[in-house]
Amino acid sequence: MKNTTKQFKHTIVAIDVAIVTIEGNELQVALIQLKNEPFKNYWALPGGMVGSEESIKDAVSRHIKMKAGISKIHLEQLYTFGEVDRDPRGRIVSVGYLALSPVEKLKLKASEEYSNIKLFKVNAIPSKIAYDHKEIIKVAITRLRSKVVYTNIVRYLMPDEFTLTDLQRIYEVILGREFDKRNFRKKMMVIKMITDTKRKTSGGAHRPASLYRFSGKGDYKIDFI
Amino acid sequence: MKNTTKQFKHTIVAIDVAIVTIEGNELQVALIQLKNEPFKNYWALPGGMVGSEESIKDAVSRHIKMKAGISKIHLEQLYTFGEVDRDPRGRIVSVGYLALSPVEKLKLKASEEYSNIKLFKVNAIPSKIAYDHKEIIKVAITRLRSKVVYTNIVRYLMPDEFTLTDLQRIYEVILGREFDKRNFRKKMMVIKMITDTKRKTSGGAHRPASLYRFSGKGDYKIDFI
DNA sequence: TCAAAAGTGTTGCAAATACACCCATGT
DNA sequence: ACATGGGTGTATTTGCAACACTTTTGA
Structure with a gap:
């Protein structure tokens, strides 16, 4: 400079x-x-x-x-x-x-x-x-x-449809720590921030995963993670 | 206008x-x-x-x-x-x-x-x-x-020395709801945000109260209330 | 002796955590 | 058949909330 x-x-x-x-x-x-x-x-x-x-x-x-x-x-x-x-x-x-x-x-x-x-x-x-x-x-x-821990701000980093594993990975990247898969899924279900699209992934050499999207349109605050 | x-x-x-x-x-x-x-x-x-x-x-x-x-x-x-x-x-x-x-x-x-x-x-x-x-x-x-719920920001609204009842009142005024006296005191002790000065109030027609001050000088964050 | 605020523990419930195995698919 | 990620339940621990009576002082 x-x-x-x-x-x-x-x-x-x-x-x-x-x-x-x-x-x-x-x-x-x-x-x-x-x-x-x-x-x-x-x-x-x-x-x-x-x-x-x-x-x-x-x-x-x-x-x-x-x-x-x-x-x-x-x-x-x-x-x-x-x-x-x-x-x-x-x-x-x-x-x-x-x-x-x-x-x-x-x-x-x-x-x-x-x-x-x-x-x-x-x-x-x-x-x-x-x-x-x-x-x-x-x-x-x-x-x-x-x-990230008290809002649904991650929605702005996610594509329209995603798997629960995708979502968990985003939280882990942002917060720099790992979560238990079962506890993570339980919490996501409880706060109903996301909705099951009833569609599934395909193509991977493994069991297909359910696809989800974020519920509603806006932002909200709640305790989670 | x-x-x-x-x-x-x-x-x-x-x-x-x-x-x-x-x-x-x-x-x-x-x-x-x-x-x-x-x-x-x-x-x-x-x-x-x-x-x-x-x-x-x-x-x-x-x-x-x-x-x-x-x-x-x-x-x-x-x-x-x-x-x-x-x-x-x-x-x-x-x-x-x-x-x-x-x-x-x-x-x-x-x-x-x-x-x-x-x-x-x-x-x-x-x-x-x-x-x-x-x-x-x-x-x-x-x-x-x-x-107010995750920092010691109330310190800037309090005089140098105060009783636990004073402190509780400030939280109640800010948050617009009441707290249980025993639970409040327990939490204040656990997070050790404040220190007992060993001095007491006097003059009221009631039992004297211990005077406290905030510990340290700076701000910090922790979950409480 | 009375009024007024100070001070002090325990119990029950809910939420968070820790933990391991079977399932569906593609190769 | 095997490798890969998907999906699920329970037991334990921890933190939070509810709750009432005794103490010390001044008037």
């Missing part, structure tokens, strides 16, 4: 979003590689300015659509980072967001601004991270881990 | 803070009465602009010191409100904060800007509330209620 003079005179509101997904039994976050100073070649969260005629949430959606090719994605606001010197280009206040999507729905694409965009395991993010984005990622993962 | 033309050209970052305390067995929040349009005589949360050379948190502390005469107060960021039309004067993004203090430490004082500042019961806030401040208050109270 090089020292540069400040480019912006006024305080600017920006957003940065941690797009989190699960691939290969690992939590992953999307990072872009910056082309320009002051953080040339550093990795950063996708983000950008909030326009003067758009809400903060709309700005997040707009940037996600540009960089990850997805317009319907679960979003939640994390925290607003407002240290004076967090951005060497000037006074930029950034609102951090968490976005969750099953990996199949992401279409990461580089643009003129960025030489590259790809997923990194959250346990192995590159050391050259721009700004305070490492901290934002940490807040994002902490939030996900904390909400 | 009257219609006015926009006063500010650029997006501005402001803060609004819900200063919450307990008085008379009720949760209370400090509100100021505005002197000027577009919300003349409406009640609002204390708040104001974030200076270009101060962090967001410093701006919150500064405004609290001005309006509530207290410089050491527990603060936590709640949410950033970024709808385009939330302020008729222009594009103002506001970072909402929760501040907690025992009532004895607050010294609410009116200023030139505000004709009045006082505490309102959160169950009886006036109907003439400016901006989206009713929503901010709601987020503040929800956050407090939710954190």
